[in-house]
Amino acid sequence: MKKIVIIGGGVAGLAAGIYARICGMDAEIYEKNAIPGGECIGWRRKGFVIDNCIHWLTGTKKGTELNDVWKEVGALLDDTEYAPLNSFFTSWHGDKKATLWVDLDRTRRELTELSPEDKEEIDKFIDYVEYSKKCVMPAAKPLDMFGFMDYINYGKEMGEFVNVMKELGNLSLKEYSKRFKSPLIRKMLCDYLPGDYTAYSLLVSYATIADGNGSIPVGGSLELSLRMEKRFKDLGGRIFYNKPAQKLNIEKKKVVSMLLEDGTTVTGDVFICTADTVVLFKKLIDEKYMPKLYKKAYESSEEYRAISGFQVAFAADKKFNPGETVFIDIEPLKVGAGTFDRMYVKVYGYDDTFVNGDRQVIQTNIFQSDADYEWWKSLTKEEYNRAKEELAEAVRTRIETAFPETIGTMEYLDAWTPLTYERYCNAYHGSYMSFMTTPGSKTIRVKGYIKGIKNLCFAGQWSNQPGGLPVAVTNGKFAIQRMFSRKEFEERINDQRRAEGREAERDTYDSIAAVCGKRVS
Structure with a gap:
């Protein structure tokens, strides 16, 4: 039986492991953190669950190819519930508002009533x-x-x-x-x-x-990742936590082993890296293997930009409901290297996962660029912590200015920055997606093969712009699919479906409380 070694236990790594097991291969995942999901996670603060990832999930519409994949990997189940949302977001400017x-x-x-001339x-x-x-x-x-x-x-x-x-x-x-x-x-x-x-x-x-193809699964990001982890384990896969990779050893154009940071050596037949490409090509293997397109991207930050955020979470009264996601004017606020006069408030009361008694989680995110990342990176530990505290308080006052009913009612829960994503996920410049898609730049879309190494490929959101969960899960699948002919892959998938009786109900997975207290910010 061919052994697949997967670096990274995020959505792409879990998907690759699941499809490897479905196709009859031995599969092991090595994850640097204590829980699965990579960027698709949540955590607990002061009795509240904070969600890091899903603002909506593309692929929730039944009958679509992507929905089939989400169900195949166990991320969505037949009985998965979705949040009752009726809008994308609302923008305020002055005393007027517009909703999509x-x-x-x-x-x-x-919109026509708002602006007939448009x-x-x-x-x-x-x-x-x-x-x-x-x-x-x-x-x-x-x-x-x-x-x-x-x-x-x-x-x-x-x-x-x-x-x-x-x-x-x-x-x-x-x-x-x-x-x-x-x-x-x-x-x-x-x-x-x-x-x-x-x-x-x-x-x-x-x-x-x-x-109707972008709903929000109840339970949020971490529960989705936990369902995928359960699916992988139920299929006989093995996942090892707190096992960051240090180096891939290459001999005669093949990876012969992987050295972990704890000194352990792992062997396998095929290696799939689902970490950021900068980790693969600038840490795990020699940079000479990096494809030219990626070299250009990392050297041309103006053309290929990373996007991250400074985010703050509060607990607020459940009665506070200006809309699920609301953008507001704010007094100019310097965050990182830039100054901002707009920000959003996202209200999570639509899902009981993020409600504690009569209180709910609200969050905000201020976009951060490569220059902002460099600013955060230049700070000492003391300066970094002080900047987070001061900015969190500045965000609070701006929310209170926009919504006076919140004055004196909000409790600070947590704040995180581009460096949080870098530390937790090895994310390039703290980016939680792939490079931005901007006009004029050549789109990155690659198979993930590495010239000069026969049994190593990479998969995940950095394989295709703009990244995100759909790109991650499909590229994890595709990394396995390319090892087979179309007919053989489909036969193995259908055999697994018949063996499971796919229409039968699956057990629900409810262990968020056991793991979401892990600190990541």
Whole structure:
């Protein structure tokens, strides 16, 4: 039996392990932390659960290829419940507000009432979002395994979204927003994603929500990762925690073993690295193996930008409900190297996981760039801790200014920075996704093979921009799928489904309390 050694127990690593076991291979995962999930985690503070990752999960719509993958890996079950949300987000500016509702007709109507002079562009915007529902990531197999007819059919399925790409593919959100006269709509279009992102990125995100394909599983990020861990173990996989990798030993163009930081040596037939590519190519193996596209990306931070955040969590009265996610004007606040006059407040009362008695978790995130990361990195430990405390208090006062009903009611829970992601996940510049998709830059989309090493590949969100959970889970799957012919892989998947009686109910997995007290910030 071929042995697969997987570096990293995040969503990509767990997916690779699960598909390896389904395909009859021995599989071991080595994870540097004490719990699974990588960036897809949560933790507990003062009796409250804080969620780090899922703002929505692409692939929750039944019948989609990605939904099939989420179910295959156990992340979503037949009885999984979803939060009852009816909007994407709301933007405030001055005394006016605008909401992107799940109901596109309602959004069209309210935006037109807000700014009649923008009616033509508003109609186009809603049409573009409707067309963007057709932008569905292939999950049954990777593009490099497509045949001629697969490409033909995929192109047909994209429908009018192809025209959206043609018109907006070279525009940033900031540039696109200038088509609108309303200051509020301009703010709204650059609120959820940084204004440097490609314009269609927001449209696709909103379309996912509006199509019912971007719901939020109750229980949040950590429980999703725990369900995947359970699936992997139930299939006979082995996962080892607190086992960071130090080096891959290469002889005669093959990895012969992996050295862990505790001195342990691990052997296997095939090695799959699901950690950040900067970890693989600048720590585990010689940098000479790094593909040219990645060398360019790491050397061209203006073209290939990392995105992170400074985040703060509070406990607030459950009655506080300005909307699930609300962007507000704030007194300018310097965070890292930049100064910001907008931020959001995300209210988690929609899920009892994040409620304790009559109190709920609220969080905010201020985007951080490569320059901001460098600022945080320059601080001493004492300066770093003081900066976190002072900024958390500054965030509190700005929330209180926007929402006076919160004055004296919010309890500070935690704050985390780009360095938290770097320390916990070895994330490049603290990025919780892959490189930003910006107009004009060449999109990174690779198979993960490494020239000069026969039995090593990499998978995960850094294999495809813009990263995120869908990219992570599918690339974990694809790393295994490429080892087989299309027919053989499908036969093994179907054999496993028949053996399990896939329609039968699975046991629920409810052990969040046992692990979510781990400190990560």
